[in-house]
Amino acid sequence: MAMxxxxxxALLLTPAGLWYAAMLLMPLAVVLIFSFGERSQIxxxxxxxTLEQYxxxxxxxxxxxxxxTLAPLGTLASLLIAYPLAYYLAVKVSPKWxxxxxxxxxxxxxxxxxxxxxxxxxxxxxxxxxxxxAMAGLEDVRLLNTPFAVLVGxxxxxxxxxxxxxxxxxxxxxxxxxxxxxxxxxxxxRAFVQITLPLSMPGVLTGSMLVFILLMGEFLxxxxxxxxxxxxxxxxxxxxxxxxxxxxxxxxxxxGLVVVMLVVVGLYTRAAKRFGVGRDDAxxx
Amino acid sequence: xxDDHKPISRKAFMDELARYRKGSVTRRHFLGVTGxxxxxxxxxxxxxxxxxxxxxxxxxxxxxxxxYHDPADFDAFTDATGAYTQVNVFGSNExxxxxxxxxxSGWDVFVPTNYAIPTYVEAGLIEPLxxxxxxxxDPASYDPRFAEAGTIDGTVYGVPKNWGTTGIAFNxxxxxxVVDSWKTFFDGARDQFDGRVMVxxxxxxxxxxxxxxxxxxxxxxxxxxxxxxxxxxxxxxPHLYAISSDYQPAMRNGDAWLTMCWTxxxxxxxxxxxxxxxxxxxxxxxIWSDYYAxxxxxxxxxxxxxxxxxxxxxxxxxxxxxxxxxxxxxxxTNALLPQELLDDPIIYPAAExxxxxxxxxxxxxxxxxxxxxxxxxxxA
Numbered sequence: 001m002a003m004x005x006x007x008x009x010a011l012l013l014t015p016a017g018l019w020y021a022a023m024l025l026m027p028l029a030v031v032l033i034f035s036f037g038e039r040s041q042i043x044x045x046x047x048x049x050t051l052e053q054y055x056x057x058x059x060x061x062x063x064x065x066x067x068x069t070l071a072p073l074g075t076l077a078s079l080l081i082a083y084p085l086a087y088y089l090a091v092k093v094s095p096k097w098x099x100x101x102x103x104x105x106x107x108x109x110x111x112x113x114x115x116x117x118x119x120x121x122x123x124x125x126x127x128x129x130x131x132x133x134a135m136a137g138l139e140d141v142r143l144l145n146t147p148f149a150v151l152v153g154x155x156x157x158x159x160x161x162x163x164x165x166x167x168x169x170x171x172x173x174x175x176x177x178x179x180x181x182x183x184x185x186x187x188x189x190r191a192f193v194q195i196t197l198p199l200s201m202p203g204v205l206t207g208s209m210l211v212f213i214l215l216m217g218e219f220l221x222x223x224x225x226x227x228x229x230x231x232x233x234x235x236x237x238x239x240x241x242x243x244x245x246x247x248x249x250x251x252x253x254x255x256g257l258v259v260v261m262l263v264v265v266g267l268y269t270r271a272a273k274r275f276g277v278g279r280d281d282a283x284x285x
Numbered sequence: 286x287x288d289d290h291k292p293i294s295r296k297a298f299m300d301e302l303a304r305y306r307k308g309s310v311t312r313r314h315f316l317g318v319t320g321x322x323x324x325x326x327x328x329x330x331x332x333x334x335x336x337x338x339x340x341x342x343x344x345x346x347x348x349x350x351x352x353y354h355d356p357a358d359f360d361a362f363t364d365a366t367g368a369y370t371q372v373n374v375f376g377s378n379e380x381x382x383x384x385x386x387x388x389x390s391g392w393d394v395f396v397p398t399n400y401a402i403p404t405y406v407e408a409g410l411i412e413p414l415x416x417x418x419x420x421x422x423d424p425a426s427y428d429p430r431f432a433e434a435g436t437i438d439g440t441v442y443g444v445p446k447n448w449g450t451t452g453i454a455f456n457x458x459x460x461x462x463v464v465d466s467w468k469t470f471f472d473g474a475r476d477q478f479d480g481r482v483m484v485x486x487x488x489x490x491x492x493x494x495x496x497x498x499x500x501x502x503x504x505x506x507x508x509x510x511x512x513x514x515x516x517x518x519x520x521x522x523p524h525l526y527a528i529s530s531d532y533q534p535a536m537r538n539g540d541a542w543l544t545m546c547w548t549x550x551x552x553x554x555x556x557x558x559x560x561x562x563x564x565x566x567x568x569x570x571x572i573w574s575d576y577y578a579x580x581x582x583x584x585x586x587x588x589x590x591x592x593x594x595x596x597x598x599x600x601x602x603x604x605x606x607x608x609x610x611x612x613x614x615x616x617x618t619n620a621l622l623p624q625e626l627l628d629d630p631i632i633y634p635a636a637e638x639x640x641x642x643x644x645x646x647x648x649x650x651x652x653x654x655x656x657x658x659x660x661x662x663x664x665a
Contacts, residue, residue, distance in 0.1 A: 043382065125538060227525075229522065
């Protein structure tokens, strides 16, 4: 043997380890240090040790509330739309079409989310869908720059991330279980509730977690489709770092967001376990 | 060291040329080893373009505002000097300041507004200008109102680019006429223009004009006055179309009828759609002046001076003004502009319309209370 086991392991893990140290741990350390500092007179960071920034966190309560409302709502809406689609792709569609349809789900990712969100400005703006509704007699419907528009943008942007994990879970499903259930006289809806749904839960949980975590940090879609009136924690962070240049407070808000995320994800994982999704499935996440 | 007296062989020359074309050697190296550098230094008089290109490098990075230049002028600068202008566009002075403060912005020239300059000077982020390198800047031909903020304690840090105002753009087809007061702007937003009004995503102007509505100074940092402005903004917010500084698309497609608006945007929209007008708030508001300046850590300082000098050439400056629609404080440039532009009330408003306006103050930009007010307004 040319190389010992532990040396091989060290070599395999070194690139990822270095990457994490440089790109995750170091910036995180900077954020932590900044969060205990003070804003200098002209903005930016001045060294110090104070808990003032954390004490000031309630000033961004509204941003946390908006995020914690729209992120779960967006996740749920994505799930409700993605599940039937994934089910169709995994179970119903003929193999001949399957690959092409799957590719179509990915195609939007070939264009930047910024441009795709911008396109929604025209669809939801006065000369888009509201103009069509006006022809149908529904006058003066305002869609753009509302929480609804943000929700549409979120679901649109993140749908593929929900579809794929569910699709994979459904695809693996052993069809013989359903045949056996049918042989034993189980009606199809019961077979779905008792067999398909529980066995697809790992995909549902993975997809929901992916979408939820990304939504918690979202700022682009609210600012583009919310017209600056729908304010997420992400937007608060952008403003604190790039506008008011209150870096210490911005760092404290960022740490606050990480803590909120850990708590929510922790609770979620726990609830998932209680609903009978075992350790192996949780490892998917 | 290479020997300049020994002529390069034909094959070696072609090899070097191929390498230079592929980009694997620099222009400097190519000119050096082939002896062309020496040749050009000798022929400098007859080949000014190439010779200068060697002096200032091949690149200059400009941080500026949206719709604020004629791209053809950058091409002309490249033709004249060999240096390519890389343009970065920003949305606010705070954002620019944040990037420069963070360090390593890589910018050579940037365009701070009058009230931002003291902060850059205080933080030691801005280069005192060597005016001998900007011969096209002739202080005597500039209106001092729009040039004085570039000088702090006798040191020149910025030379004037353009000036302008922050007024109201209105779609007269929808508003039924001119809107020229902040009273109508904010009251109308909650009444006849419900859902059709935009304010800037910029604390300086949005809070400033809400202060002016109440008869206070645009620059107030008085807590009681700011509280009144906050009350107004939070009351208006549910009725606004958007809080955004990107108001041209919404105004042009008719979704928004009324917006806070900078001079040049007003002119650009008015040119394309005459029903969109621009007026100054008669109670007051903002007048401002932008400056060309050089960050202390600019990587291509010589190119920075060359670009500023080029853009301040009255001929070039006049072409710029024709493209972006912002007024110029340089009388030499104005002498080259068509009369109808000089008579345009949007670009060069009458002196009495300007008199209630205020220049933004340094503290207005950096006041933490105004920043927090804006955050409460946006998250309300």
